[in-house]
Amino acid sequence: MTNLAPLRRALLSVSDKTGLVDLARALAERGVELLSTGGSAQALRDAGLDVRDVADVTGFPEMMDGRVKTLHPVVHGGLLARRDIAAHRDAMAEHDIGPIDLLVVNLYPFEETVAKGGTFDACIENIDIGGPAMIRSAAKNHAFVTVVTDVEDYGDVIASLDANDGQTTLALRQRLAQTAYARTAAYDTAVSTWMAGAVGADTPRRRSFSATFKQTMRYGENSHQRAAFYTDGTGRRGVATAIQHQGKELSYNNINDTDAAFELVAEFDPVDGPAVAIIKHANPCGVARGATLTEAYRNAFDCDRTSAFGGIVALNQPLDEDTAKAIVEIFTEVVIAPGASAEARAVFAAKKNLRLLTTDGLPDPSAPATTYRQVAGGVLVQDKDTGYVGMNDLRVVTKKTPTNAQMADLLFAWKVAKHVKSNAIVYVKDKATVGVGAGQMSRLDSALIAAKKAERMAEAMGLPQPLTIGSAVASDAFFPFADGLMEAAAAGATCVIQPGGSMRDDEVIAAADEAGIAMVFTGMRHFKH
Incomplete structure (x- = not known):
């Protein structure tokens, strides 16, 4: 396999x-003959460049509304012929096939058509056939042919020609071939994924995934692990689409935790007022609403001041100056918000290691999406948890009915519990978390831990009693026994929200009645593993 391959003839169809x-123009200035098709050829002619139509080369006009124009032996023979095999050269001579040394193709905008809500027929018409076929031909023959599918690589091709007397290096051709195959794979993934949804194939026999490189990371969860960040092309607002205004590069853990924080705070509609979530190790250590964003931040911070140190802060409204000043009172890793005022950015500018991300909006917590988790030898695929419970969905199961204020806190706690690792217990008072128990093997332990944290915070803040006194408590799944419920009652909870559905629901309800606690069932659980 030769290292340098001359570039004398190029086909550009984009x-x-x-x-x-x-x-x-850069190719023409270096003596490269230009071939092209349709709109690409016209754009080059309009720029005053000499270009030859592929139809002139093949002897066949474009037909069937452009469906057939490059699917021809003269094109694919020029791309696939090995220059070092005499039989290939003889076949080219016999059939008047000229070599094509450079292929520049990007594909019909199928993904964009789907994203814009195109009809079924519109999406079908935007499935490229000739483009992927040429790309695969050129990539297979990268020993002699340079294939370019990304605008970002145009400059590298020209640089190689200049450095190597009109030739490209094998290393460049190999890299571009890999990129080309990844592009056609991603394209086919987009088509197959769309079609699965369009025809109602919930569990297609074969499923593929694709992503686009965004950045390398210094390391993964730990310093001995390699890591990189890729975007999935869905455009969902969040850490993947955010603008970073300041601070050092985001780490693997930063990205994971920031995503958790922003998805949580998006549960709280900004129309209903400010909300703030503080995350540590993908679990909330404080979530609150407030009359102002600053008040919401301080209420969230007061849930667990110790854990908030070095945490991630997410806001459901643009960051303002007063809130920025409150945040910088302690060390914070990342702040993510729909926007940030110039005054707020000026406050953060003094904290060079603090990352500020803005997203120009919140993700829609009700929008359908798919989540993936790799296991040994396979991938688990499921719908994103978009489950919603409103006031009318709740069923009161105890003698005592929650007050309106208690109902508001119960629903608040339920939204937070959805984003806490199971087993999850969340205490809320006045629309602010006052105790969070996460990720325990026993629901009882989660209730105990959350209550103990609240006691420690009360001592640290000089309060006469924990804020769990008079609180609402949420459990992400049913109480299998009454012990977890009774621990919540002992911590001062006066009302409970849980899915229900246990074999011992009657025992749990009876225990709640005996303790004088109001309890509602949602009929829906929120496991998060």
Whole structure:
């Protein structure tokens, strides 16, 4: 396999014409003959460049509304012929097939058509056939052919030609071939995923996934693990689409925790007022609403001041100056918000290690999405947990009925519990968490831990009693026994929200009645593992 391959003839056929004219002009200036199709050819002619239509080369016009234009032996023979095999050279000569040394193709905008809500027929018409076929031909023959599918690589091709007397290096061709195959794979993934949804195939026999590289990381969860960050192309607002205004590069753990924080705070509609979530190790250590964003932050902070140190802060409204000043009172890793005022950014500018991300909006917590988790030898695929429970969905099961204020706190606690690792217990008072128990093997232990944290905070704040006194408590799944419920009662909870559905529901309800606690069932659980 030769290292350097000369570039004398190029075929350019692109839907996204960004940088096309500049690339073509640079090629022409270096003596490269240009072939093209349709709109690409017209764009080059409009720029004053000499270009030959592929139809002139093949002897066949574009037909069937452009469905057939490059699917021809003259094109694929020029891409696939090995220059070092005499039989291939003889076949080219016999059939008047000229070599194509460079292929520049980006594909019909199928993903964009789907994203814009295109009809079934519109999406079908935007499935590229000739483009992927040419890309695969050129990539397979990268020993002699350079294939470019990303605008970002145009400059590298020109640089190689300049450095190597009009030739490209094998290393460049290999890298571009890998990129090309990844692009066609991602394209086919987009088509198959869309079609599965369009035809109602909930569990297709074969499923593929794709992502686009965004950045490398210094390391993964631990310093001995390699890691990188890829985007999935869905455009969902969050850490993947955010603008980073300051601070050092996000780490693997930063990204994971920031995503958890922003998805949680998005549960609270900004129309209903400010909300703040503080996350540590993917679990909330404080969530609250307030009359102002600053008040919401301080209420969230007061749930667990110790854990908030070095945490992630997410806001459901743009960051303002007063809230920024409150946040910088302690060390914080990342702040993510829909926006940030110039005054707030100026406050953060003095904290160079603090990362500030803005997203121009919140993710829609009700929008359908798919989640993936790798296990040994396979991948678990499920719908994102978009389950919602409102006032009318609750069933009062005790003698005592919650007051309106208690109902508001119960629903608040339920939203938070959805984002706490199971087993999850969340105490809430006045729309602020006052105790969070996460990730325990026993629901009783989660209730105990949350209550103990509340006691410690009360001591640290000089309060006469824990804020769990008079609180609402949420359990992400049913209480299998009454012990967890009674621990919540001992901590001062006066009302409970839980899914129900245990074999011992009657025992738990009886225990609640005996303790004078109001309890509602949701009929829905929120396991989060």
